[in-house]
Amino acid sequence: DGGITQSPKYLFRKEGQNVTLSCEQNLNHDxxxxxxxxxxxxxxxxxxxxxxxxxxxxDIAEGYSVxxxxxxxxxxxxxxxxxxxxxxxxxxxxxxxxxxxxxxFGPGTRLxxx
Amino acid sequence: AQRVTQPEKLLSVFKGxxxxxxxxxxxxxxxxxxxxxQYSRQRLQLLLRHISRESIKGFTADLNKGExxxxxxxxxxxxEDSAMYYCALKSGGYNKLIFGAGTRLxxxx
Numbered sequence: 001d002g003g004i005t006q007s008p009k010y011l012f013r014k015e016g017q018n019v020t021l022s023c024e025q026n027l028n029h030d031x032x033x034x035x036x037x038x039x040x041x042x043x044x045x046x047x048x049x050x051x052x053x054x055x056x057x058x059d060i061a062e063g064y065s066v067x068x069x070x071x072x073x074x075x076x077x078x079x080x081x082x083x084x085x086x087x088x089x090x091x092x093x094x095x096x097x098x099x100x101x102x103x104x105f106g107p108g109t110r111l112x113x114x
Numbered sequence: 115a116q117r118v119t120q121p122e123k124l125l126s127v128f129k130g131x132x133x134x135x136x137x138x139x140x141x142x143x144x145x146x147x148x149x150x151x152q153y154s155r156q157r158l159q160l161l162l163r164h165i166s167r168e169s170i171k172g173f174t175a176d177l178n179k180g181e182x183x184x185x186x187x188x189x190x191x192x193x194e195d196s197a198m199y200y201c202a203l204k205s206g207g208y209n210k211l212i213f214g215a216g217t218r219l220x221x222x223x
Binding site: 031033035040041042043044045048058090092094096101102103104105106107108 | 118120123157158159160163200209210211212213214215216
């Protein structure tokens with residue numbers, strides 16, 4: 001495996017704390033995405049970015065923030081405003097706006113709020 | 115509203131039996147649909163896309179606009195097909211995907 005890396009694999013956080021999940025890709029992809037995966041709900045889009053220094057809210061952006069300062073990096077911050085942050089988080093990337101471009105996924109980070 | 119529905123959480127079959135994983139969508143326009151698969155301890159990955167009309171690992175999926183369906187089929191299931199399968203719909207002008215809740219396929223020997 002390679003291409004897209006996410007760290008850490010497991011993350012524990014106390015209530016009220018912000019935490020940042022890392023996502024890095026070396027595929028030279030323009031677009032990057034953050035999804036949240038919950039049992040029985042599939043994947044839901046949190047934020048996406050089509051190009052450096054630009055990003056858009058997805059379907060469940062409340063309580064999350066992102067930045068895209070470099071092409072290869074798209075970190076996700078889970079803030080204390082996120083009411084139910086315990087979940088599995090997946091990062092993905094794709095070449096660009098071509099609708100048939102495959103999205104490549106990272107291994108995921110499991111966040112648990114204690 | 116744009117939506118993808120996978121009605122079965124779990125599909126359990128015996129090796130050699132035919133498999134059909136159901137996917138229905140709601141979309142106003144010309145849909146672009148995909149099947150993604152996640153094998154145990156592996157990353158989520160693209161299995162096939164309707165535009166390619168391809169067969170991957172023996173799986174096929176036909177877009178039926180009349181029934182708004184994109185069911186995934188395989189005539190003879192193998193144990194290595196056991197995995198989580200997600201149907202996805204491209205949404206909007208960018209390469210955004212709306213995923214269904216997923217169906218776990220379990221193929222027994």
